[in-house]
Amino acid sequence: MRRSHVIAAAVVAAILVACAACSRTGGTGVSNVVDNYLYDLGNRDYAAACQQLTDQLRKQLGDCPATLKRHHDNLPVGEYAELRDAHVRKVTYDTKNNTKATVYPQDMKVGTGRSAKRSIAANHATNGQGLELAEVGTAWRISGGGV
Known part of the structure; x- marks a missing residue:
């Protein structure tokens, strides 16, 4: 193979990798938003949790931190620690x-690898509905579901 062909192949490979990473801002973006939201709920930092929501949803909730506090203050005490460790294993795109x-609730897990199990706390925190997200500009935000 000519050196120019090797360089061209390397450039094409680099472009493909870059495009795969940016083609859907979502993979890690959606996961990060949900992970941060669950972590904030686990810390009872409702103001920070509200920052993961769309402006429209925050407006619907009124006093967002107070609404989230009322909605989540009835979780069993042990579930707050689990929420801080919960993470998204799968995102379903429309x-x-x-x-x-x-x-979906079954896609929010605790633990890693094969030992990861469904997060009961995340299921309770989302009323078994999971979370809906929307891309707003270049960022993902929670737009509905069991907030």
Whole structure:
């Protein structure tokens, strides 16, 4: 193979990797938003949790931190620690509108690898509904579900 072909192949490979990473801002973006939201709920930092929501949802909730506090203050004490450790294992994107995604309760886990198990605390914190997300500009935000 000519040296120019090797360089061209390397450039194409680098472009493909870059495009794969940016083609859907969502993979890690959605996961990070949900992980941060659950972590903030686990810390009872409702003002920070509100920052993970769309402006429209915050407006619907009124006093967002107070609403989240009322909604989540009845969780069993042990579940707050689990929420801080919960993470998203799978994001389901809307096939008709790639600016919308859902994280279902069964896709929020605690632990790693094969030992990861479904987070009961995340299921309770989302009323078994999971979370709906929307891409707002270049960022993902929680737009509905069991907030």
